[in-house]
């Protein structure tokens with residue numbers, strides 16, 4: 388092994404993206420998490436304006452803790468594991484591919500306080516795996532309170548209404564678009580972003596996230 392790679396492994400050994408255990412020969416997930424992670428099956432639940440949606444895991448067990456570290460504690464390296472695993476699931480579900488890969492952006496203010504846009508980072512890794520360069524299609528034009536503090540579905544829809552705009556309509560018209568986010572809860576944010584893209588004459592919008600809240604219907 389090249390010396391610098393060996394040193395890097397010594398100082399930053401690869402860890403399980405969910406439980407943080409140091410990995411030996413596995414990639415991204417330890418054996419235990421590979422077996423017991425709360426995998427989110429492909430669901431028949433319809434989400435408004437989305438042609439399809441998928442998530443890697445349910446937002447439970449070790450998943451919330453892992454995503455918290457990624458979003459709020461600066462653990463950017465987790466994007467690699469999430470991105471590689473998510474890209475595999477996307478390829479299984481969309482063997483025909485899509486025209487454009489994009490993501491749901493955070494507001495400028497949130498990006499400044501956090502230092503990075505965690506979903507853009509994820510999109511970069513997914514893009515590397517799918518050999519597509521992610522394209523920014525949406526911008527956030529209004530800073531809204533975080534959805535996580537709002538319970539009622541109607542209030543969540545109202546909170547995101549009109550917060551996104553298409554940046555470059557020419558890149559949207561007639562395209563099948565894959566939209567990424569980190570978490571899908573009620574689907575209000577994903578549906579609003581997809582609505583804006585469909586209004587700009589996208590052909591289809593598919594959606595993929597790292598985690599989904601469990602829903603009965």
Ligand SMILES: [Zn+2]
Nearest residue numbers: 403406417420
């Ligand atoms: Zn693990």
